[in-house]
Amino acid sequence: MDDERPLFSTFKPLGFWPAPASPSLPEDEERVALRARTRLWFEQTQAQRLGPEGELPSWFHGFISRREAEELLQDQPLGCFLVRFSESTVGFVLSYRGRDRCRHFVLDQQPDGRYVILGERSAHAELAQLLQHHSTAPVSPYQEFLTMPLPCTRVVLSPELELDDPVYSSSTRRDLQAENVYEQLPGDCS
Template sequence: MWKDFPVGYNSKHIDWLKGADGDVWVWIMGEAQGDKPYEQICEDLMAERARYQAQKEAEEQWKQKEAEIEKKFRDAMAKEKARIVAEKWKVEIEDRKAAKLLEMKFQEELRKREDEERKKGEEQIRQREEQRAKELYLSLKKAQLQSQRNENDEQEWQEQLRKSKEADEERKHKARRARAEYHRQSLRAIQKGKVAGLSHLFQNANLSNGQESSHDSRSLSPVRVQVPVQKTWERPARPISKDVIVRWFKEEQIPRRAGLEKETGQIATWFHGIISRESAEKLLMNMPEGSFLVRVSEKIWGYALSYRHQTGFKHFLVDASGDYYSFLGVDPNRHATLTDLIDFHKEEVITSTGGEILGIPCGQAQSPPDFSILFE
């Protein structure tokens, strides 16, 4: 509390009210014995605020209404007096006393009518006040709920942002781990005099001097690796245009039979050209879970596998920048051809957490097909 000091004493001083224990007395609203809960106190304060506002508006309305009623009956009385003076007083009634009684009777009737209309006006104002109090209360309540909803939305957005950042960090970690594993295996292969290892599914390739190397213990069947032909163009560090991607596909991927079926040599049903993620999702929209397609990527030297799962879509990048095909960051297996990768994951999951098994291939929905520019 403030304490008064003599005149000329410029400092101010505060004394705090203390409890029986000598400490500063503090009352936390809603927590003392007998207090209402905090939510109830807020409800009561909003209701009281609405009632007070409505009462002030009702008072202003009543002042206007009362002024209208007074003016109405004041004008009526003046008019009647004028009529009596002009007609009754002078012409019809000679007896001034009778005229006075008639005037008093009329005044009494006017007062009754005024009282009736006043009561009617008061009742109307009261009803408007009640209605206005309800409207103000609902408005305050709506504002409170909107404020709480905005706070909840902000918290939810922050949580989604946090999860998204964690997922990005996890993907980066997996990608770094995959690149490190690739470099490690490549160095091991070079040290042993082999072509860069393709996958644990394949045995060692025959070297160009005709001497056949021993089979890798992880291989399933022998594969002869063709020595890549000398490239006639300098590949950029990453795709920079659609024309460059087309040239890369024609000069590097067609010789490796990318997108072709092994048995028939025909373009695989699941293979698509340079289409966007949105176009791929549109093609897969009405297809069952497990449906998939492979499209030429515009982000890396490779492909993107678009997969339809129960609640949406997944997109996996396939690295084709070296002498093998493998998923970036999710699967360490390396495959000699793009078709080998697809066939392998028709029986084996792409990720252990997602359990993605490739099922129905998604074909073309237009003519000419979207891959036509790649095979011209």
């Protein structure tokens, strides 16, 4: 055995590994497909559970990105929260202002329909109950409480079309606002 060569090496020279296969769909198409699946899931299984027909809770922000959530929460008080759609899978994410940063937790819906923060045991029949629970029981492992919801925009374009529809992100709302296309209603969060 040659004493100058290691028995094994975990490092491979550049070019050793084959280039990753290109995704089957471009990123924009994947994002559009995920949004379509999310919207269908939301309309078929969640909308009626969140509130009366045509009304959504003020803490629900729909399709906003993690970055947009952080921008909205950065100057808010500790524990201020919102719920948004996940950017990577069909489902919800809880975003809140923690002590030193914004935190994001995937919200899972169990087979029996109850909601839970992924990795926690405390399950609740309704999403609002889960949020209320964490106003008195801290979110693990950070031991931080949810204190107040960050209200979302409720924007009406016409009687048939509303920008609070979960398909619109806050950046889309801002773009339309810049074009003076819609009317803002109380509770604007963007």
